[in-house]
Amino acid sequence: MADEPSIDYLELFASKAVQNFDEPLQFRTVVTYTLPDGRVYQRTTVRIEKLNPFVADRGVIDIDLQDGTGFQQRHESTLIKTVGSVDNANEFTTWVECRLPGTDQVVHRSASTWLKATPGMGAQTGIF
Amino acid sequence: MANTQAICTSFKQQLLLGSHNFGVGMIRAATTVDSFKAALFLVSATINASTTAYSATGEVSGTGYSAGGIAVTNATVPTTSGTTAFWTPSASLVYSTVTLSTAFDTVLLYNTNATTANAAVAVYTFGSQTITAGNFTLTMPTNDATHALIQIA
Numbered sequence: 245m246a247d248e249p250s251i252d253y254l255e256l257f258a259s260k261a262v263q264n265f266d267e268p269l270q271f272r273t274v275v276t277y278t279l280p281d282g283r284v285y286q287r288t289t290v291r292i293e294k295l296n297p298f299v300a301d302r303g304v305i306d307i308d309l310q311d312g313t314g315f316q317q318r319h320e321s322t323l324i325k326t327v328g329s330v331d332n333a334n335e336f337t338t339w340v341e342c343r344l345p346g347t348d349q350v351v352h353r354s355a356s357t358w359l360k361a362t363p364g365m366g367a368q369t370g371i372f
Numbered sequence: 373m374a375n376t377q378a379i380c381t382s383f384k385q386q387l388l389l390g391s392h393n394f395g396v397g398m399i400r401a402a403t404t405v406d407s408f409k410a411a412l413f414l415v416s417a418t419i420n421a422s423t424t425a426y427s428a429t430g431e432v433s434g435t436g437y438s439a440g441g442i443a444v445t446n447a448t449v450p451t452t453s454g455t456t457a458f459w460t461p462s463a464s465l466v467y468s469t470v471t472l473s474t475a476f477d478t479v480l481l482y483n484t485n486a487t488t489a490n491a492a493v494a495v496y497t498f499g500s501q502t503i504t505a506g507n508f509t510l511t512m513p514t515n516d517a518t519h520a521l522i523q524i525a
Contacts, residue, residue, distance in 0.1 A: 248499045308435065308471045308505035315435070315469065315505050335498045340506075354506030357498045359513060364523045367379040 248330050248337075254285060287328040307342065307351035323351065334361050384457035384524040388450035405449075406485035408493065410465045410510075411441030413478040415500050426482040426490035434503075436470035444481065448515060450522075458520030465510040472508070475500040479510060481521075494522060 254260070258277035265272040277285045306315045307323070323342040330337040335357050342352035386392055390400050409426070413419045417430025428439050445463035452458070465479065477500040481493040501508060513519040 306505040330499050350504050352506050353504040355501045356509040358511040362521050364525050
């Protein structure tokens, strides 16, 4: 199946809509790309300005600096979070990436995929 | 009444239950449910309809991931609707707290109890992913005749 197009590809060939949300606890930017064939990709960047008391118990996440030190835990508010989705005929996938501020290193990435189309198997009688 | 040519729907279901043997040397001894696993494969691997059994060649590797993948939860027996037999795992496939740095795009479902060791069942592909200290979740489709993970129509 086709991979998610790169940002460069989307910037070149897709129509783009940008929405900014200045919310009490975070600043959120949602970029929606629509390709000519109708495929839609969405990327959301969230900058958490302060701890959200309502989700405090979910604020600590695992990170991997990939330097051999294993997994560590960081509060989400100390990271730059980007979420996105892929919605096409085959799947609906959402993903979240977290980077250290000021770097491009992804230290946390999770994804959830829902397969829409599965390979069916036909059975039919033969002809005498 | 009129007669209608067809593959019997009950037979389709019984294929999923291992009730028929058209060959020789493939006698099922077990009467209990088999165990299935789900392994992830790299974008660079070659897993397709010709794959006959699980092999670690091309499989993902990384922190928190064990070769062979994870067990598939199977609490729902195959059933039929209309003329289609179908089956779906009864829980999502979740690879928890893993780092898989090399892009993967395929999951292979295979039978660990099959007479042919680790016999392949089905291959499913999706957009390529990497995971860093996170979870990869494959949510199962609705278990019905048009969405189930395995359908014999």
